[in-house]
Amino acid sequence: MHAAQIWSSRKLKLLGCAISWHGDDENGTLQDDTLLIAVDGHIFNDDELKTGATTGTANIVAALYREHGFEETMRRLNCDAAIALYDKITETLWLGRDRVGARPVYYAQGKDVLAFGSRASALRAAPGVRPEVNRRFAALFAGAHYRFFDNRPEDSPYEGVSQLPAGSILRADASGVRLEKYWDLEDLPLFEEPREVLAEQYRDLLVDAVARRHRAFKNPAFTLSGGMDSSSVISSAVRVSGKKQHAFSSVYSDSTFDERDEIATILDDVAEEWHPIRVDEFDLMATLSGMIQANDEPVATATWLSHYLLAGQVSEMGFDALFGGLGGDELNAGEYEYFFYHFADLRQAGRLPELEGEIVAWVQHHDHPIHTKFRDVAFSVMDHVTDPDKPGIVRPDMDRMTRYYPAINRDFYDLASFEVIFDHPFKSWMRNRTYQDLRRETTPCCLRAEDRQTQAFGMINCDPFLDYRLIEFMFRVPGDMKIRDGVTKRLLREAMDGILPDETRNRIAKTGWNAPAHVWFSGGPNYEALRDTLASRAFRERGIYDLDAVDTLLDEHTRIVRSGAARENHMMFFWQLLNLEVWLSEMEAV
Incomplete structure (x- = not known):
């Protein structure tokens, strides 16, 4: 975790645990006679907790822990935080991760050591920890669909390093190390209230989730696409603040991916200033290198290259947080595949x-x-x-x-x-498809990229749709209030009546935040860089790929894209290949 203050700026030996934790800021760390605490992230319901703590996330955690213990502390927090707490009296180390996994926590057990932190790579140096690449991770990234990269929430890119799953806590004391969940979704009855009532409750929850996050930052900015989710977030922020906001959008010369026309319908209502970030001409290999250094691992989809370039521009303008609509598709059955379920x-x-x-x-x-x-x-x-x-x-x-x-x-x-x-x-x-997306598929890899890319530019990411209260609420909404008459996000559309312009609220066509990576790998300097990578000795001797199969796929991809044929190309495969190769090469160079 990156910040100005480290506990005593040294490693502390506590019960055989090597602790080296950087809190988010000075308010995120605490050291007194009985406790050591570090918090990476924010607490959004401090007004409801009545702890008596007047400042600082670490002070809030300390007060809750002393009264309720660690597990109940995590349950009471509405946060996007990872928390480490060492109790000197009981000689117990606690690690906790927020319900959706907005902030990462990794840990490694080595020779007489338990090390933990936000970056998996940093733990490879701990004594007795196996530092080599997790072959399952590498093979999945090389040859599987991105939805399956996080199928094992406890995995990391390295053999000797584990990840603390979202909504979980770790306890380490003289008896050993134990993991358990402190939060999960229950199979509760579906709501029976009329649609109008649920839409009003949904609106109130979403607006409150935005308000609690908006007030936590001095100068937030907002991503904005032509869709419902990001538009709902920025519109809610305008509603609670009484002020228009700064909006940032990725734009492209390729009209298939460009959403300027759709975005234009909402700008007068929400944008103090609109900042279109053009994603067309850039050095792919140099950008990938920067992305992977920021992410500490390969990045799942090409969408996140656009986000990385956008985040850099947002940071240069002095903003401290970047709000987005992540989670809206999952909660509102917004992806096309939800139709089949x-x-x-x-x-x-x-x-x-x-x-x-x-x-x-x-x-x-x-x-x-x-x-x-x-x-x-x-x-x-x-x-x-x-x-x-x-x-x-x-x-x-x-x-x-x-x-x-x-x-x-x-x-x-x-x-x-x-x-x-x-x-x-x-x-x-x-409901099970949605649960899978939140826990093991789309949400984890997206949250990871958002967190690391905003952090790399000195900002925080905020996703109000992933407020746990909204998740619990939407899991009790009947399916026919999410999909009706062939249209997704029905309840959200009704909830945003009067907040979103009707043209945005009633739009059915969906572009999504995508990127024209198929073109990057079919011609020009980026294509040549890919060819050079495939011809390199390091790539060919690594032994991950069947080299003839890769060459065949690239030839086929090039023919499809250059012909303009209405066929699926292999853009995703080559995006993943380049990410994996750049990551492995940079690890070897360290």
Whole structure:
């Protein structure tokens, strides 16, 4: 954790634990006769805790711990924080991570040492810790879909380093080291209140989540795309502050990815000033190097290159926080694949006329030249990703998972041996799909990139949709209030009535925060840099890839993109390949 103050600026030997922790600032650390505390992050419900602590996150944690113990302290906090606490009286070390994992915590057990910190790479030097790369991590990054990178929340990029999962605590004392969850989503009954009532409750929760985060910073900025999520966040901030905000957007010369026209519909209502950050001409390899140094590991998708460039510009203008809409897709069934899980829930409930109507509306609103949509596709995909005989059992999309397995050298790691873990705490397919996204798929890798890239530029990331109160609330909202008439995010659209402009609120077409990486890998200097990487001795001797398969994929990718054919290209594969190779090369150079 990066900050100005370290406990006594030295390593302390406590019960065989090597502690070297940088708190977020001087208010995030505490040392007295009985406790050592460091907090990386922010507490947003300090007004509700009644601890008597007047300043500092560490003081709040100390007061709560003395009265309630560590586990109950974590439960009482609405925070985006990682916390370390050493109790000198009981000789116990506690580590805690916020409910969604906004702030990272890694730990490693070596020879008579327990080391922990925000960066996994820093722990490799601890005595007795295995420093080599985790081959499963490397192989998944090389040849699997990004959704599966975080399927093991306890994994890190290194063999001897573990990650503390979100919503968990670690306790270390003379009896050993133990991990346990302090928070999880319960299978509670769905709400039965009318849609109008739930929309009002949703609006109040979201506005409050934004307000609590907005007041924590002196000079926040906001990412803004053409979609509902980021627009809802910045509009809520305008509502609670009474002031328009600074908005930043990635823009492109490629109209397929550019959302300037959609963004323009909201600017008059929310933006004190709009800052379009053009992402077109840049040195890909130099930018990747900076990104990977900031992230301390390879980065999941090309979207985060746009975010990295944007964050650098935001920081240069003096802002201290960057708000975004992460979590909105997961909570509101905003991704296209949620349709199939909603369809499965309707079929299981015997609501067949409604199912047929939803499929017709889905085809009408979301047909695509590559991913053609019609009734048979809906049922085929539904049966592919759900088990119709077992309510709630979600099947992994193995076609997506295994597409590039043949390009990975089985002598390095046999990806066929990797078993995807799916959690099924609910009887609803959509709820289980959402749970998987929050815990093991989309959310962890996105939060990691947001945290590290904003921190690298001296800022904090804020995602109000991931306030745990909103998560718990939305898990009790019926599926037909999220998807109806072929349109996603229905309850959010209703909740934002009067806050968002109708043109934004009612927009169905979705571009998303993507990047034209397919072009980067099909011509020009970035393409040549990729070719040079594939021809390098280091890459070819590493033994991770089947080299002939990689060459074939690049030739095919180039033909597809240059021809303009309506076919899937291999952009994601080569983005992951370059990230992995740059990361490995830079580790070797240290």
